[in-house]
Amino acid sequence: MEVNLFAKKIKRLRDRQRIKKLAGKILLVSMLMLALLMVALSALALRIASSNKNLEQKISLTKNKILELQDVESKQVYLVSKLGSFANLLKLQERHQAVAEAIFNMIPDGTTLQGFEVNEKGTIDLAGSVPAWSKLFELLKRIKEQTTGQLRVVQAQVNRISFGKTGAINFGINIVLSGASQ
């Protein structure tokens, strides 16, 4: 009969050896996997770097083409920069033309117009003189019955009527035209 006195110890040793082997294998596999991952990452980085070079070349080529069209670009930038102000001026001018036309249509022959101005509220200050009462009545009638042109007289107020030294009749009239202040 054979008695093994170290059975337990041997078993423990075997287990430890097995674990050691397994750990070694795991470590080896991990190292291999990490190495593979390293290679893959480096390859990817190289590929992207190469793509970057291509992109750089394309960018440079496109920039050159754009530079060749710099003349067209500068003209476009110039037009765009001026367009806003130009559009506003055209609108302003249209309103002014309409106001001037409305005023010219109102004044009868023989009238001396000292001037007309459109103030911020859109009121037109019309000042001048006429040689006779009949002309003043004609002027007032035209203001009252004004129908021609784009603008309509919304409100008119005679502020002043006076006689001048030469017999002329001076007047000061405020007129509000529809749309003149917009």
Add this chain to the structure above:
Amino acid sequence: MRNKQLMIMSGIALVLGIIVFGPTLSNLHKVIKVNKQQKTELNKLEEKLQILEGIDKNLITDRVKKMEMVFPSDKPIVELLSSLSQLSAKHGLSFGGVSLSPGALTDEKKGETDLSDLTFSFEVGGEFNSVLKFLRELENTAPLMKIDKVGLTIKTNPLFDIITTMVAADIDVSAFYQPAPKSLGGISQPVKLLSRSEEAILSRLFNFTKFQAVLPVVQTGKTDLFDFGQ
């Protein structure tokens, strides 16, 4: 003891991994970032190139020339006087009494988009209908002008039995100009395309009448990108 060794080994492996992988990952992150930036830049540039290639060179040149005539970049003093005298002559009117203050002759320290005006006054005299036509045509004459104030004296000469009404008009006018942009901006900066309404506004440039002004030509060695001539 064995466990301790294993732990140490694993720790060393981890540190080594970080040392080796750290720069690789950082490099990869950097190239990906550059790649993204370059792709975005290329897209922008290609879009800009496409827009620029689509612009009709002849049409834009005509528009710029016309814009410079109608809404100039510099004070249009010579052009104004020339236009006014020629316009009054066209309608058979006397022209005189010009009073204007040109202001500074050097470039004013103003922004690129600042609109400037030049105010002046003058007198025209002649037949009433001709004065009316003059006033109507004035605001459609290059350079762009706006009538600020009109003083009109309507007088029919009693010595002669004529039907025509003679008029003397004192006119205050503002002319407008706006400096051209000084630079184009970055090459990647997009070019703005004009909308339909903006195109329509530009087409109105061609409604303005231009009278030829005699201007001295000075040759210089510098090239101004925004000097398109007139």
